[in-house]
Amino acid sequence: MELYEKTASELSSMLKNKECSSVEITESVYNRIDKVESKVNSYITICKESAIEKAKEVDNAFAEGKELSPLAGIPIAVKDNISTKGIRTTCASKMLENYVPPFNATVVDKINSADMVITGKLNMDEFAMGSSTENSFFKKTCNPHDTSRVPGGSSGGSAASVASGEAIVSLGSDTGGSIRQPSSYCGVIGLKPTYSSVSRYGLVAFASSLDQIGPIARSVEDIAMLYSVICGRDKMDATSKVREYPDFKASLSPNIKGLRIGIPAEYYGEGIDDSVKSEVMNAVKEFEKNGAIVKNISLPSTEYAIKAYYIISSAEASSNLARFDGVKYGYRAENYENLIDMYEKTRSEGFGDEVKRRIMLGTFVLSSGYYDAYYKRAKLVQQKIKQEFNDTFNDVDIIITPTAPSKAFKIGENSDNPLKMYAADVCTVPVNIAGLPGLNIPCGYDNGMPIGLQIIGREFSEQTIFNAAYSYEKTVGNLCRIPSLD
């Protein structure tokens, strides 16, 4: 077994026991990248030199007997909307093709402090808008399990890199499902943390009230370890919460006796593939065998979540993306007649169609005369959806749903149909709308393509979610398998 195939927690023990070095691990990952990147296209920017440098530093520190963090020396790849000082951060947009941030996102400072090794920046849908990673200005990432299919999105590179062994773990961002849905499509584990638990400072904003950075990995332990590194109050992010967090890995327990699992009917209805439903329900039986109590529940406002989501997220995006105007950084059109012409040409040439659609939708729902009918109403619906989840969590501890309505679709299949594309997020969007944590774990296959289930918990109940996933992982064995891609 190659080093790149192992999990972070396995590699962490090996490093401690001096069974391998960080340089060896890092090189193994780069060898894998050399071998399969041309088929998968996970990365926008590869930083081999600085990564090997960092790995050497860590090895030296280990050799000197220094006490390092559990993830020290472990390679990590980062979605390209998370700011990295001195490494270009493009958001997969022509607009930021050559933009190099002068500062690190807080999560990047945290993974640096934990002495993790950053291997590169990952492909995504432009400005995280999309569900297939086809909206990247640079390249289309392919699903490692079938390269004719999409990896999901918007964190397609984050999921595909971990699934293909091009990364041990990665960071993605999730606004409406952008970590969980690609994790489901690529057969890896991905967490959308509770809103306000991970600092957004340095994450190029799509929809500020919904965005969260989260970990993607191939084992529950790895997710727990990486989440421990990135969570916590940040004084640079006014929306981040002051809170004590446990050592999530140390607190992992597979004992779920008495855990109450809610199965909401609305997530198993029309539009969800039968193969998905049956794989998810088979998995639920495993939870039940381990002592969980399964209850049928209802979340009637679910149908409105996707509408509210597109209004709120687009409204915020229209404002967040207004700063890309060709003045301070990024792309500027070459020929223009005056200031307004410069703005319009810059933005028309620099943004792709999906981004333009969302900006215009957001502008529309906030514009004079429409605010109350759209934005305000959507916020009220959001309030109601939150309340509904809160009430439900009086009766159950976690909720299990499919993560996506189907397995990964073919590249190009939905490109011309925004609405069909948006439907891929129907199961994940309500979780963002309610600010809750949600975890995708692989639970089966449909003709070789992974299917995932989503575990939703109360605010800040990540540990409960991890334990449930851990129990399932213990029961069925490795949740993720790396395709050979030969």
Add this chain to the structure above:
Amino acid sequence: MNNNYEMVVGLEVHAELNTSSKIYCSCKNAFGLEVNSQVCPICMGMPGTLPTLNEKVVEYAIKMGHALNCKINPVCKQDRKNYFYPDLPKAYQISQAEVPLCENGHLDIMVDGKTKTIGVTRIHIEEDAGKLLHDDSFAGSLVDLNRCGVPLIEIVSEPDIRSVAEAKAYLETIKSILQYINISDCKMQEGSIRCDVNVSVHKIGEPFGTRCEMKNVNSFSAAARGIEFEANRQIEILENGGIIEQETRRWDDAKGESILMRTKENANDYRYFPEPDLLTIVVDEEKIAALKAELPELPNAKLKRYVNDFGISQNDGTLIAESVEKAKLFDDAVAFKKGTPKGIIKWILGDISKYINETGKSLSEIPITAKRLAELVEIIESGKISNASGKIVFETMIAENKEVADIVAEKNLSQNSDAGELEALARDVLSQNEKSVSDYKGGKTNALGFLVGQCMKASKGQANPGMMRDIVIKLLSE
């Protein structure tokens, strides 16, 4: 202005707060430094950056709210105002739309000796924009972002103002309060207070007219000129049978006219919505009360005290009370109980103000302390030195930074007020001027001046002139 008409004016005053750091980032809040030197990724609007609200800004705004008798909202939020302009790096300004920090206040102003109450609609916090620099030698415009994120409060008045004089009084009072509570430098030339003006006119007795907003009013005198111009412009249109369109105009102070910026149809659609990067601002009631307790005595209260307790005229009292520095000097000097308040005020509004106006110095920069001023007034009022000597003491004090007593001694200025000595001296002089004495007694009263003058001369100018004169009259009538 045409007497058949009345103007209706509302003012929006923007005041930069004198905090150490900016409103949403830790950059220094400073004026006049090298271009783009007080900038960071946050106030430059770099992707991924987030705002964090400066606590002082909230406190300062609440203080102003208290000073203007506002209701303070213990729970409020911030909103984004979206528009594209090169001096606004995020392409939105973080401001407050629906729920401001303070609302429903009022302010008493004094015009022609009469008090008028002007309603204060609201006070909210927001960030300033950067600056655009234009140079004819250069085809483009240059952007300096130093001012981006400088904290502002916007104070919005009700349309209660009915004349240019009221507008001026309102603005001066606002400025004076900002200085009293020390939350703004109020440096007009640095643009630290600016205002937007809303003006409409109507025939007296008829309903209010359509209002026009005038932007870019950068000084109080410009506001006065702008309001006057705008009211006359509107009256002229109405008199010619036209109608007033609701529009935004720009005041060009150099040309002395307002220019159309945009009509109502082209009004900016700012797409306000709640700022998702910031949570609710919650200020607890104790803190709100504590901030109220911190307020100093404000100019209106001071004026009342000066008039009632010291019998000072409304005019003199206003001139002292509206200046933080003058009022402080006055209050401190009075506290020494060494000279009458009226005497002290005469000096502050007289020689001291004159000196300050001529030199452009501030009170704190000149060596006239409250103690020295009180002593100076006291020795003049008690007759120890003459008024003329008082001026010498004042000038010497400024030039040489010395104590009153030392100057008097050094320059030998003290006046002789010893009745016995003065009488002996007068007898002497009178006996040597018998002709003048008989002239006086023969009805030539102007001989008195000559005799007093001779006595003063004999005393080498040190006799108390009032006493000297009384003594001479007494001796002449013997």
Add this chain to the structure above:
Amino acid sequence: MDIDIKYIAKLSRISINSNDEQKFRKNMQEIVDMVNGLPEINEELALDKNNAMILRDDIAETGKFSREELMKNAPEVQAGCLVVPKTVE
């Protein structure tokens, strides 16, 4: 409902040519139709006072970033300033 796509594009500072206009109009119409039909909820948006923000201490920090560092991504810089086409008020 008809969306004034030209007005919205203008407000968004995005220019769309006539070919694209058709496409965007259709897309936008479909999306707006999709998001229509949200239920009317007779409540007000409550300010969340249990979610109070921690405010920042008023302490100025200087020298963390040089002007050169901050301006190096800018399309055009002169005399330490960003350059834009001439603005006329």
